[in-house]
Amino acid sequence: MTTGSLLAADLVIAVLGAAGWLGGGAASAARRRPLALGLAAFALLATFARAVTIAALARAGWWFAAEKVLIAAPLSVAAVVVAGPRLLRVPGDIRSITVPLLYGAGAPVPWSRFDREFTLVLDRGLDLRGLLPRYAHTVNGAADPDIPPQVVHLGETVKFTIVNRSLVVHPWHLHGHHVLVLSRDGKPATGSPLWLDSFDVRPGEVWEVAFAADNPGMWANHCHNLAHADAGMTLHLMYS
Incomplete structure (x- = not known):
């Protein structure tokens, strides 16, 4: 995961947002509010996911990755899924919220192997x-x-x-x-x-x-x- 790819993902989200707000015509105006609401919801989810990811990566000792995850919100959601097994090492209060949210209440154990x-x-x-x-x-x-x-x-x-x-x-x-x-x-x-x-x-x-x-x-x-x-x-x- 490079800084460039994270910034590119940010740019794509920015372009989509601009297209939703700046498009002309009545039909476009009707689409602006749902798109804006979707982007706002995505931003909130990404911010939450980024915070959880940083906690997981830092807990695992991956300080170098935590700095990159801070740069962009979009790929933070994917990073949380990848770092899922590490979430089981964060404090119980956070874990009890994040694991069901990210994997579903009936999801299988995220560990694929045991050391x-x-x-x-x-x-x-x-x-x-x-x-x-x-x-x-x-x-x-x-x-x-x-x-x-x-x-x-x-x-x-x-x-x-x-x-x-x-x-x-x-x-x-x-x-x-x-x-x-x-x-x-x-x-x-x-x-x-x-x-x-x-x-x-x-x-x-x-x-x-x-x-x-x-x-x-x-x-x-x-x-x-x-x-x-x-x-x-x-x-x-x-x-x-």
């Missing part, structure tokens, strides 16, 4: 780390502090598959992020995107969720039944 995937199998098992054995709540056969951390990189899109093989409900909670529900028991999510910070994984259920790794740090990833967390069902997500 990293983890599977968490929740169960019960014997923990022999301490002086006394305990019947712990486990993740992938281990109990805290023996569960390896999940390591991600800034900017990645991460998918979790969470399988509950135990006989109790585990309300799962990842600190510092919101996850997008992809499916439950093999049934893809439908309707508006569902963003959660905690979700109940019932006995026998399999959840698939995803999130944008956009908040560096070391975050607890655990069962939000604190008795279960204390009995071993706690691990950590960390950024490399």
